[in-house]
Amino acid sequence: MFDSLLFTIMLVVFLGVLSQWLSWRIKLPAIVVMSVAGIIVGPVLGIIDPSQEFGDLYGPIISMAVAIILFEGSLQLDFREIRDLGKPVTRIVTVGAFIAWILGSLAAHYVAGLSLPVAFVIGGLFIVTGPTVILPLLRQAKLKPRPSKILKWEGIIVDPIGVLLALFAFQIILFFMDETVSLGSLLIFFAAAGFATLLGWGCGRGMGWMFEKGYIPEYLKSPVLFSVVLLCFTLADEVMHETGLLSVTAMGITMANMHIASIGNMRHFKENISVLLISTIFIMLTASLHIETFYEILNPAIIGYVLLMLFVVRPLSIWLSTIGTDLSLQEKALVGWIAPRGIVALTVSGYFASVLTDTGFEDAQLLTALTFALVFATVCAHGFSIGWAARRLKLANDQGPGVIVVGGNSFTNALVATLTEMKVPAVLVDSSWRKVAAARQSGLPTFHGEVLSEQTEYQLDMTPYESIIMASESDAYNSLVCSSFTPTFGIKHLYQTAPDIARDADLEGLTHSVGGRILFNNETPLQALIQRVDAGQVFRKTLLTKQFSAKEFMNEINEEDILVGLLKASGRFDPIATDSEFSLEPGDTVIRLSSALKEKEKIKQSKE
Structure with missing residues (x-):
């Protein structure tokens, strides 16, 4: 019924991509899953035999595919990447x-x-x-x-x-x-x-x-x-x-x-x-x-x-x-x-x-x-x-997925300080030395450079980081960076502060077509967040337990509080965006931006 070359091509491509997706879901090496899939449909069940069905095209197809794969790999071999590893690489x-x-x-x-x-x-x-x-x-x-x-x-x-x-x-x-x-x-x-x-x-x-x-x-x-x-x-x-x-x-x-x-x-x-x-x-x-x-x-x-x-x-x-x-x-x-x-x-x-x-x-x-x-x-x-x-051998980044925060200001400084305190890998990036210096003086992890620069790719190791939060003063720049990193991080892990529509109405249509996910809510642009921090608001961390459930937590917060992110019990930090769908469970820690007076009142009550 399906004895045709078209069916063979379809099955080979489908199984290959399915194996990649399945390996991502179950955290297994993709090559292993693909090998098993090929063996099952080939020598075990005898459904297809590409070497016979492709005939004389079998060899050339594989050869050209290997050529493209090898070229793509060599396109990543910039000598600047191994300035400190030239000797061992050459020897090996x-x-x-x-x-x-x-x-x-x-x-x-x-x-x-x-x-x-x-x-x-x-x-x-x-x-x-x-x-x-x-x-x-x-x-x-x-x-x-x-x-x-x-x-x-x-x-x-x-x-x-x-x-x-x-x-x-x-x-x-x-x-x-x-x-x-x-x-x-x-x-x-x-x-x-x-x-x-x-x-x-x-x-x-x-x-x-x-x-x-x-x-x-x-x-x-x-x-x-x-x-x-x-x-x-x-x-x-x-x-x-x-x-x-x-x-x-x-x-x-x-x-x-x-x-x-x-x-x-x-x-x-x-x-x-x-x-x-x-x-x-x-x-x-x-x-x-x-x-x-x-x-x-x-x-x-x-x-x-x-x-x-x-x-x-x-x-x-x-x-x-x-x-x-x-x-x-x-x-x-x-x-x-x-x-x-x-x-x-x-x-x-x-x-x-x-x-x-x-x-x-x-x-x-x-x-x-x-x-x-x-x-x-x-x-x-x-x-x-x-x-x-x-x-x-202690050669793996064994920390939880981290966050790159771009844009130096009082809000991002406080955010990076909170994440660092919670053992979440975080780094503040800005091309302005003045803005980076302010965070560095506070002992925060920083990187001075343009995040879109090719040099940054070799100077800043992005392996530990899974997400990017764009919080610079330019909404258009935030959208540009998120769009540029979409192939690398995926749109799911790219966030930016809400555009200031009141300041620039032309941006209203921009964020719907390019850029990352809008943080917190559409009504709170970066300047409003900075004003909150400058006015004395702080990041409060609330650990959910069986005694203090998610329902009790939601009853405690009020309309002025902004839910910033969620640190799961596994160590994974997820910023909260306007389109976020999340469930609160015991062991999770919720981060919110709230009034410092409420924090003081809570401490006083706990002491009493």
């Missing part, structure tokens, strides 16, 4: 990768039973981690900046390096085994790698120059960039298979470090595309496996090899390569443990399994089972343990 992607290649190859030979030529090919490929798996894990774990940056950079840069090492090992095999292959073939390999790098650099510089000069209109920037990425990848790949990954990585890094004004909008577009592609491709790959592959995975030699890669090869390569760097023991331990393999390993190993078998290496048929065993084991082991390991 060079010395560490080489050590992992040698150790992994020896393990594949002596433990998995592969011949030395096949072992060195697959050993080079297995050093890759890749943005398809590492970026979703980092998003989930919320690590501290240093280990997060190291894992991100390694995952993106090592992807093409691993493929090149595998290609290099394959060329060496052909050189010694095939009399028709001469030294010139090796030189062609290095020339092809150099061409791919130069092509990526040239495409990146060319696109950046056209964007900066205005030769491409805004509405065409993302489509043009999308097509040039595919062009860059395909040209390099046609010269030599798999060098296209190196080309798009070079293109992305080049554009990331040109500091193009509109790179942020393009990055958000690419991120959305990447999430869709990662979801789709992982379902396709796992659904295309055969049930015989799972029987092969149970081979003790394969299990032993996977355990050796997990607990010996990866940790040892990281510890040896980072000797003499400033990484702490905890950072080395975490980076040495986290190395999930993903789409690149699965796709490229299939290519090498085919060409090595054709060359005469019968043991290469084992590569598919070996690769999937390593991918699934690392994805599950690292996906489930990264949060736990980071917390045990």
Whole structure:
């Protein structure tokens, strides 16, 4: 009834996105959920087999998707991000990768039973981690900046390096085994790698120059960039298979470090595309496996090899390569443990399994089972343990979700002071040094800078913060910032004070189309809040208990009080907006702006 290519495409896309959503809801690694979903509809139930149904298009579709994902990841590699981590990152992607290649190859030979030529090919490929798996894990774990940056950079840069090492090992095999292959073939390999790098650099510089000069209109920037990425990848790949990954990585890094004004909008577009592609491709790959592959995975030699890669090869390569760097023991331990393999390993190993078998290496048929065993084991082991390991090593932001408050004034100073007192991560941000200085003198956490500036992205770690409260004197600026951060934080977590319609009636229509959620109520703009604080009103904190219920609390407050926010028993702080729907439960703390006289009266009554 549903035996059609259209149904297969629909099911693959739907299951991929559903897996992403389900993993978000149940707090599981998305890669794990996608793998399970693909296995169920593929080899278990036999509903679809994408490799058969897509036919000759199966390989090119996956290759182009990987190219776009890798470019999107490399578009985030701004060298300013690792000013203090340049040495360990360089060591890990060079010395560490080489050590992992040698150790992994020896393990594949002596433990998995592969011949030395096949072992060195697959050993080079297995050093890759890749943005398809590492970026979703980092998003989930919320690590501290240093280990997060190291894992991100390694995952993106090592992807093409691993493929090149595998290609290099394959060329060496052909050189010694095939009399028709001469030294010139090796030189062609290095020339092809150099061409791919130069092509990526040239495409990146060319696109950046056209964007900066205005030769491409805004509405065409993302489509043009999308097509040039595919062009860059395909040209390099046609010269030599798999060098296209190196080309798009070079293109992305080049554009990331040109500091193009509109790179942020393009990055958000690419991120959305990447999430869709990662979801789709992982379902396709796992659904295309055969049930015989799972029987092969149970081979003790394969299990032993996977355990050796997990607990010996990866940790040892990281510890040896980072000797003499400033990484702490905890950072080395975490980076040495986290190395999930993903789409690149699965796709490229299939290519090498085919060409090595054709060359005469019968043991290469084992590569598919070996690769999937390593991918699934690392994805599950690292996906489930990264949060736990980071917390045990004190490398995770273990505080409750925090708040960035933008705009320095008496109201925001008092709000940040109250949140800090309640152990909620909060920071006051303003581009005016005078306004920041007033808060700093009070001992409040502050950041001096323009929140929309690209520099702020690298100087202010936003990982601990889930919400932004805009409370500057400019209502239009508040709306602009909320709109700018919508792709990053989501509209649910962006708040701004009510616009002062009496002062500027033109703003009435603006806030309905752009901006964040209006705080408290529509009748209390920022100036009114500042006047309340200046007049002596304070933030009162009321803990709800079984004895003092929500009903009693609501009876206590009066019309002059403003409900500001709700600190849940879990440590989560939620500002109260005009459209908020919340329930008060025992253990919650309600924050309200109220008269100081009432606070004094309450203290006096409690003493009596």
